Structure formats: C-alpha cells, structure tokens
Amino acid sequence: MIRYFARRAGHGLLMLFGVSIMLFLLFQAAPGDYLSDARVNSQISAETLAQLRAQYGLDQPLPVRYWQWIKSSAKGELGYSFAYNTPASTLLWPRARNTLLLSIPALLISWLIAVPLGVLAAGWKGRWADRLFSGGTSALLALPDVLIALLALLVALKTGMFPVGGMTSINAQDQGTWAQLRDLSWHMVLPVAALVVGSLTIILRHVRASVSEVLESSYMRAAEGHGLPRFKLLFGYALPAAANPLISLFGLSVAMLLSVSLLIEVVMSWPGIGPLLLEAILARDLFVVIGAVMLSTVFLIAGNLLGDVLLYAFDPRIRRQA
Amino acid sequence: MTSGDLGLPKPEPLLRVSALSVDYDAAGGNVVHALRNLDLEIAGGESVGVLGESGSGKSSLALALMRLLPKNAHEVSGRIEYRGRSLAEFSLSELRAMRGAEVALISQEPALALNPVLSLGQQLADVLLAHGKLARKEVGARCNEMLRQVGFADSERILRAYPHELSGGQRQRVAIAQALICRPKLLIADEPLSALDAATQADILELLQGLKRDLKLAMLFITHNAGALASLADNIVVMREGEAVARGTMNALQVSQDEYVQGILFPEKSLANAAYKERSIPSGAPLLDVRKLSKSFVQKRLLSRKGFVVQSLDGIDLAVQPSSTVAVLGRSGSGKSTLARCIAGFEKGDSGEMLLEGNPITTAEKNKGSAWPPVQMIFQDAATSLNPRFPARQIVTEPLDIKRWKTEGDRNMRALKLMEEVGLDPEWASRPAGEFSGGQRQRLALARALAAEPKLLIMDEALSGLDMPLQAQMVRLLMELQERHGLTYLYISHDLNFISLFAQEVVVMDAGRIVERTTPGKLVQSVHPATRELVEAAERLHAPGVEAAV
Numbered sequence: 001m002i003r004y005f006a007r008r009a010g011h012g013l014l015m016l017f018g019v020s021i022m023l024f025l026l027f028q029a030a031p032g033d034y035l036s037d038a039r040v041n042s043q044i045s046a047e048t049l050a051q052l053r054a055q056y057g058l059d060q061p062l063p064v065r066y067w068q069w070i071k072s073s074a075k076g077e078l079g080y081s082f083a084y085n086t087p088a089s090t091l092l093w094p095r096a097r098n099t100l101l102l103s104i105p106a107l108l109i110s111w112l113i114a115v116p117l118g119v120l121a122a123g124w125k126g127r128w129a130d131r132l133f134s135g136g137t138s139a140l141l142a143l144p145d146v147l148i149a150l151l152a153l154l155v156a157l158k159t160g161m162f163p164v165g166g167m168t169s170i171n172a173q174d175q176g177t178w179a180q181l182r183d184l185s186w187h188m189v190l191p192v193a194a195l196v197v198g199s200l201t202i203i204l205r206h207v208r209a210s211v212s213e214v215l216e217s218s219y220m221r222a223a224e225g226h227g228l229p230r231f232k233l234l235f236g237y238a239l240p241a242a243a244n245p246l247i248s249l250f251g252l253s254v255a256m257l258l259s260v261s262l263l264i265e266v267v268m269s270w271p272g273i274g275p276l277l278l279e280a281i282l283a284r285d286l287f288v289v290i291g292a293v294m295l296s297t298v299f300l301i302a303g304n305l306l307g308d309v310l311l312y313a314f315d316p317r318i319r320r321q322a
Numbered sequence: 323m324t325s326g327d328l329g330l331p332k333p334e335p336l337l338r339v340s341a342l343s344v345d346y347d348a349a350g351g352n353v354v355h356a357l358r359n360l361d362l363e364i365a366g367g368e369s370v371g372v373l374g375e376s377g378s379g380k381s382s383l384a385l386a387l388m389r390l391l392p393k394n395a396h397e398v399s400g401r402i403e404y405r406g407r408s409l410a411e412f413s414l415s416e417l418r419a420m421r422g423a424e425v426a427l428i429s430q431e432p433a434l435a436l437n438p439v440l441s442l443g444q445q446l447a448d449v450l451l452a453h454g455k456l457a458r459k460e461v462g463a464r465c466n467e468m469l470r471q472v473g474f475a476d477s478e479r480i481l482r483a484y485p486h487e488l489s490g491g492q493r494q495r496v497a498i499a500q501a502l503i504c505r506p507k508l509l510i511a512d513e514p515l516s517a518l519d520a521a522t523q524a525d526i527l528e529l530l531q532g533l534k535r536d537l538k539l540a541m542l543f544i545t546h547n548a549g550a551l552a553s554l555a556d557n558i559v560v561m562r563e564g565e566a567v568a569r570g571t572m573n574a575l576q577v578s579q580d581e582y583v584q585g586i587l588f589p590e591k592s593l594a595n596a597a598y599k600e601r602s603i604p605s606g607a608p609l610l611d612v613r614k615l616s617k618s619f620v621q622k623r624l625l626s627r628k629g630f631v632v633q634s635l636d637g638i639d640l641a642v643q644p645s646s647t648v649a650v651l652g653r654s655g656s657g658k659s660t661l662a663r664c665i666a667g668f669e670k671g672d673s674g675e676m677l678l679e680g681n682p683i684t685t686a687e688k689n690k691g692s693a694w695p696p697v698q699m700i701f702q703d704a705a706t707s708l709n710p711r712f713p714a715r716q717i718v719t720e721p722l723d724i725k726r727w728k729t730e731g732d733r734n735m736r737a738l739k740l741m742e743e744v745g746l747d748p749e750w751a752s753r754p755a756g757e758f759s760g761g762q763r764q765r766l767a768l769a770r771a772l773a774a775e776p777k778l779l780i781m782d783e784a785l786s787g788l789d790m791p792l793q794a795q796m797v798r799l800l801m802e803l804q805e806r807h808g809l810t811y812l813y814i815s816h817d818l819n820f821i822s823l824f825a826q827e828v829v830v831m832d833a834g835r836i837v838e839r840t841t842p843g844k845l846v847q848s849v850h851p852a853t854r855e856l857v858e859a860a861e862r863l864h865a866p867g868v869e870a871a872v
Contacts, residue, residue: 126393217434218429218431218434218435219434219435219436219437219438220437221390221429222427222429222434222435222436222497222500223437223445224390224421225388225390225421225422225426225427225429226421226422226426226448226449226452226500226501227418227419227420227421227422227423227449227452227453228418228422228448228449228452229418229452232448232452236448237437237440240437240439240440241437241438241439241440243439244439314439315439316438316439316441316484316486317438317439317484317486
C-alpha cells in the first residue's frame with residue numbers, strides 16, 4: 001500500500017519536472033523578456049542594459065538558466081523576481097496561502113452540497129423536482145465565471161452587506177485576533193460563493209449521472225427486493241457503488257477550482273495567485289510566472305493524490321490491485 | 323415488522339395471482355404484452371415451477387410479484403393477493419416490510435446481484451437490520467449461521483470478503499443466503515442457475531432442494547430448463563408469450579400432446595427430425611492438426627516484479643477431420659477457451675505447432691491483408707460481440723467489407739443469402755442488431771462467421787447463453803449447414819447438451835491438459851474424475867427421461 005502511494009507521488013514529482021522544463025521552453029519561444037521595454041527607452045544606455053542582462057542571468061543559455069533555477073528552488077527561493085527585486089518565493093507563499101483560503105472552503109462546500117443533492121436528484125429521476133433541477137443546473141452551467149463574479153460584486157454594492165472586493169478592511173490591523181478573523185471570513189463569503197456556484201453545477205451533474213446509472217443496475221433492484229429502506233438504498237448502496245468516477249472527478253475539480261479561482265481573484269481583487277500571475281505575465285517577470293504555474297501544478301497533483309487515497313479507501317477492487 | 327403486524331387474516335393460499343396482465347411501453351409507441359391473463363396459486367411450503375422460453379414473460383412475473391416492475395411496465399388488469407390481501411393495497415412501508423422478510427427474490431445473474439463495493443457481511447447484515455428482526459449483537463451470529471446453511475465452511479472469511487473475490491457459484495450461494503436470512507415464507511427464484519457452469523448448477527439445485535425441505539419454504543422457480551424442475555417442483559406452469567399454456571405435475575406434462583410443451587420438455591426430440599445419421603469419424607489427413615501446444619500466462623501483481631505462472635495449455639495434441647465435429651468439454655478454467663483462441667489466432671502458443679491443411683496457422687496480426695482467415699469463431703454472448711447499432715446486413719458484410727470483396731452490391735446480395743441460410747428473414751436486413759432476440763443474434767453471428775467461408779468454425783460456448791429449445795434449433799441448423807457445405811466444427815462447451823447428437827468425437831480437458839478422448843456414446847462409461855464430474859452434473863440437472871442429452 002505504501003509502495004502504491006510512493007509510486008503515485010513519484011509520478012507527481014516527475015510531472016513537476018516535466019512542467020518546469022516545458023515552462024522554460026515556452027518562455028524561450030515567446031518573444032521579448034523583462035528588459036525588452038527598457039531597450040526602447042532612450043534614457044538607458046546599451047552598456048547599462050548589457051550589465052542588467054548579465055545581472056539577471058538573461059544572457060546565459062537556457063540549460064544554464066534552468067540549472068540555476070533548480071539550485072535556487074532547492075534553497076526554497078524559486079528564482080528571483082525582476083520586478084520586485086526579491087526571491088520569487090517571498091511573493092508566492094502568502095499569495096498561495098490566500099488562494100487556498102478561497103479554494104479549499106469552496107471545494108468542500110461544493111462537494112458537501114453536490115453529493116446529497118445529486119443523489120436525491122438521481123432518486124427523483126423523471127419527476128418534476130428532477131426536471132427543475134436539471135433546468136437549473138443547465139442555466140448555471142451556461143453562465144460564464146466572470147459574470148458570476150461580477151454578479152457577486154453587484155450584490156455587494158447594492159445590499160452593502162458585504163465588502164466589495166479585497167481581503168481585509170483598512171482598519172483590520174488595529175483589532176484583536178477574533179475581530180480580524182471575522183473580518184477575513186466576511187470578506188471570504190462572496191468570492192467563495194462565486195467559486196461554489198461556478199464549480200458546483202458540473203459536480204452535481206456528474207453525481208446525478210453516476211448515481212442514476214447505478215440505480216438501474218440489477219444489484220440495486222436486488223437490494224430493493226430485500227426490503228432495504230429508501231435512504232439506505234440511495235446513500236448506503238448506490239452512492240458507494242457510484243463513488244469511483246466521482247472520486248476521480250474530485251482530483252480534477254481541484255484543477256477546475258484553481259482556474260476559476262484565478263479569474264475570480266482578479267475580478268474581486270483578492271490578493272491570491274491570480275492577480276500576481278496576471279501582473280507577472282504582463283511584466284514578463286519570468287520566475288514569478290514559473291513559480292505561480294508550478295504552485296498550481298503542485299495543488300493539482302496534491303488533489304489527484306488525495307483522490308487516489310480516497311479511491312483506495314472506498315473501493316475494495318482498487319485495494320486488491322494495489 | 324413481523325408478518326403478524328400486517329394484520330392479515332388466516333391464509334388460504336400464500337399467494338394467489340388472478341388474471342394478471344402486464345404491458346410494457348416499448349420504443350416507437352409500441353406496447354408489448356408481457357403477461358396475459360395469468361392465474362397462479364402457491365400454498366405454504368409448495369413449490370411451483372414456471373417453465374418457458376426466453377421472452378415468455380417469466381421474469382416479468384417475478385418482478386410483478388415483488389412489485390418491482392420497471393417504470394415503463396403497467397399492470398393492466400388482474401390481482402395479486404398475498405395471504406388474501408391485494409398487493410395493490412399495500413402501502414410503501416408495508417411493501418418494504420414484505421420484501422425480503424415475507425417474500426424474497428433471487429435473480430439470474432449472481433455476479434450482478436451483489437453490490438461490488440460493500441463487504442458481504444454488511445450486505446447480509448443490512449437485510450436483517452432493515453427488518454429489525456434481531457438486535458445488533460445477534461446479527462453477526464445469524465449471518466454466520468445462514469452462510470453455513472448455504473454451504474460455506476469458512477463463513478467468517480466470506481463475511482469479510484467482497485463479491486469480486488468469490489466465484490460465480492459462491493456468489494449465488496451468498497445471494498441465496500441474503501434472500502433467506504429473514505426466513506421468508508416464499509422464495510422467488512428467477513433463473514438462478516443459468517449463469518453458472520453445469521457442475522455448479524447441480525450444486526445450487528441441490529442446495530435449494532435442501533433449504534426448501536429444512537425451512538418449509540414455498541418456492542416459485544422460474545426456468546427454461548425442464549430438467550431442473552423435475553426434482554424440485556410440485557406443480558409446473560408452462561408459459562408462452564405471457565400466457566399459461568399448460569399446467570400440472572411433471573409426469574402429467576410429459577404425456578401432454580401439446581407441441582410447445584413437448585418442445586420445451588424434450589428439446590432434443592426436435593432434432594430427431596433433422597437429417598442426422600450415425601457418421602463415423604472420417605479418416606485421412608486431418609484438417610486441423612495441433613501438436614504439443616503449450617501456453618502459459620504470467621500473472622503479475624501491479625507492483626511486484628515476481629509473477630506466478632498459470633499453465634493454461636500443457637502439451638495439447640488434437641486432430642480434427644474435415645467435415646466432422648469435435649467437442650471440447652471441461653469446467654470453466656480448464657483451458658478450453660485458450661485453446662480456441664490459439665487456434666483462431668488471437669493468442670500465440672509458447673511452444674508446439676498448429677497446422678491447418680498442412681500449413682502453419684499464423685496469428686491474426688500476421689494474417690492481415692492476405693485472403694480470408696481460414697478459422698472463424700462464434701462467442702458465447704452474441705449480444706456483446708455484435709455492435710447493437712449496426713444493421714444486420716452490415717454485421718454480416720463486415721468481414722467482406724474488410725477484405726473489399728467484389729462490389730458493394732455483391733456483398734449485400736451475399737449477406738441476404740446468408741441470412742436466409744441461417745433462418746433469418748432477409749426483410750430484417752436493415753434492422754439494428756440490438757432489436758434481435760438472443761437466439762436471432764446468435765444466428766446473425768453465425769451468418770457473419772460463414773460470410774468468410776471458413777475452413778474451420780470454432781464455437782466457444784456459443785449455445786450456453788440460449789435456452790434449451792433455442793439450443794436445439796441452433797444445433798439443428800448447424801447440422802444442416804454441415805451436411806450442405808461440408809463444414810468442420812470445433813464445439814466448446816461446459817455441459818453435455820446435445821453432444822451425442824452433434825459431435826463425433828469428444829475431448830475432455832482439465833487443468834490445461836486433454837485428459838480423455840472418446841466418443842459421445844462412451845462418455846457415460848468413463849472413469850476419469852473430470853469426465854465423471856461433467857456426466858454427473860448433467861445427470862443431476864436433467865432427471866432421467868426429461869432430458870436425454872447424454
């Protein structure tokens with residue numbers, strides 16, 4: 001069992017290396033670098049430019065730059081931000097924490113809502129409640145994420161009950177720990193809600209489809225024939241049997257949430273990885289971009305690894321193979 | 323809830339079905355009449371057999387009695403009474419209390435009757451808990467007791483196991499245990515044997531007989547196999563197209579003049595009319611010559627490098643004369659199918675050689691591009707080997723299309739001719755395969771195999787999925803085709819049905835070796851344990867006089 005997970009983790013590590021090499025190659029292929037804008041500036045002399053290039057290591061060939069990035073990553077710095085003049089990690093860590101602060105609650109809430117609702121919808125299949133439900137999820141699915149975020153902002157503006165964007169109030173620093181926490185969670189409500197709405201529908205539809213397929217199976221009819229109560233049939237028999245594809249979806253939903261999260265952070269000015277990444281791409285701040293993408297990859301791999309662990313716990317057939 | 327809580331009057335018959343009709347809404351607004359005006363009575367402790375071809379509405383009856391019919395089915399008329407009270411009056415919670423505790427169901431496919439991700443112990447215990455029969459601490463003991471009753475010596479291990487860790491026969495035993503754990507008064511068994519191999523079928527049948535006696539169980543036993551009912555059923559209802567066409571004891575039915583009843587009781591009788599004559603095994607150069615063929619599989623665990631070797635074929639020698647039929651018999655897992663797959667070129671043997679008309683047989687890959695593959699194969703389940711969306715004509719022309727045989731018009735003409743030859747109406751050529759019944763699909767598979775004009779036709783359990791009358795029809799068709807075109811068959815089976823009429827030579831396999839070569843007539847006198855097991859299973863399943871298959 002430990003070997004099974006060690007192997008999975010090993011695959012993840014290999015993937016990280018692959019992604020980093022890919023990123024370097026892509027950046028090499030893209031025209032321009034951090035100093036491109038300075039080159040057209042007549043106030044900066046060619047010598048200064050060359051000096052700066054040497055200082056940032058931009059004159060080195062690609063393999064050398066990659067090796068230096070690896071060395072710096074081993075020290076935990078993840079390269080150097082040209083724009084902020086500081087190791088990229090000092091920028092990335094707090095931002096990553098903020099992004100997780102949104103994504104993890106959103107992940108849990110979406111699943112906690114989607115699973116029971118999806119199972120019930122599958123149980124009601126064909127009745128009006130299920131039709132209403134299908135119509136509702138289709139409509140939500142058609143809404144672009146940006147629109148959801150903007151709608152959330154609109155709610156905040158109109159009602160005045162929620163802060164319009166940001167993560168803390170201006171005076172938050174002066175208050176006690178509890179007040180600060182309350183302030184933070186108040187700021188979290190709308191972005192998390194937008195994230196949940198954005199990701200919930202897909203999960204819901206998958207849960208419904210997967211469970212309703214299991215409900216058709218002959219072992220469910222056999223269980224019904226044994227006189228098991230309806231609640232037990234749906235949640236004790238159908239759901240575990242339908243869990244396998246859903247758990248794989250759980251790993252994927254982490255990636256889905258992250259990509260939606262980047263967008264919502266930008267719109268609702270949440271200081272997560274999203275706005276930082278956008279800024280860094282515009283400025284061609286090489287190592288910050290690479291660091292941000294690497295962090296997303298780590299989240300994704302962690303999500304999939306968690307999915308593997310859950311699958312192992314839930315499905316006896318997987319346990320036997322492992 | 324116990325039966326007393328239902329407040330029912332003293333029972334006359336346990337179950338009474340009067341004038342029951344059930345319709346299904348089929349695709350395209352059609353209505354299929356699954357049951358028509360059916361009457362049935364079962365007294366406490368009595369066992370009633372329902373006998374009929376597939377499609378005669380037997381399974382609909384089982385589901386209607388449990389009120390488990392699918393949504394597209396309606397009870398149009400009639401009444402089902404349990405202990406004098408109409409099932410239609412039962413509330414949902416009363417129904418739930420009845421299912422499992424009073425009336426229990428075991429269904430056809432044991433592999434599919436158990437939830438794959440829950441332990442068997444939990445699934446057994448849940449039935450007990452759902453009916454609140456016992457306190458939680460007594461549940462474990464009751465489960466163990468029930469498992470021992472259905473023949474598991476190591477009940478503790480079974481309780482911890484999951485369905486995929488058991489064989490088909492073991493799973494059917496667990497399903498029976500699950501049905502009987504609340505001590506129901508009536509057990510409805512819907513084709514409980516048909517997915518099992520012959521020896522396992524005989525074991526399960528014996529188990530059901532014992533349980534019926536020990537628990538004083540009333541039973542409704544639904545089957546297409548008359549032999550199974552001979553020793554089990556007090557009364558038999560013969561069904562056809564949703565109607566009861568005959569009823570009575572087995573002895574009474576045996577002397578019935580009705581053609582349908584005779585056909586279902588004695589499927590092999592319909593073969594007597596076929597142009598069958600005692601043929602000796604032709605001598606001379608064999609068509610197929612297999613010499614010292616061996617094949618082993620290495621089963622590897624996912625993570626460990628070490629695997630353990632399964633010797634699937636071990637030095638097989640086999641010769642098949644042209645225009646003859648050789649039957650290869652054996653239990654599941656004896657290597658029959660591997661042999662077939664090697665000869666058909668799906669697998670490559672490790673050592674030994676296979677000659678067809680003196681030329682070595684190549685694997686399917688190497689055969690690409692050359693002329694027709696000389697060996698064709700028909701599989702057990704035609705439903706899964708034919709694409710259900712393809713029209714029948716396209717299925718038959720498939721091998722011709724692949725080899726770009728002549729023009730499209732020629733190919734279609736040939737397809738129609740082949741359909742006619744296997745007894746399918748050419749008018750149906752544009753219907754999708756999914757709309758054909760099981761027996762018709764197997765005929766379609768045969769037409770497709772014949773399209774390539776094979777020298778050798780391998781039938782891997784090609785008849786096992788069909789009910790007995792259909793098997794008889796297929797055997798007759800195969801014999802006629804053999805007569806007409808001089809075909810050569812390699813017939814692989816786990817039971818002895820029709821062997822004596824069909825095959826000239828019998829080869830018995832066990833654990834990858836051929837343990838006996840004989841003729842069908844001498845099979846019963848064999849002393850080899852593997853052969854004895856097959857013969858005894860056939861004898862236990864088919865009461866003498868009912869099924870003279872051996």
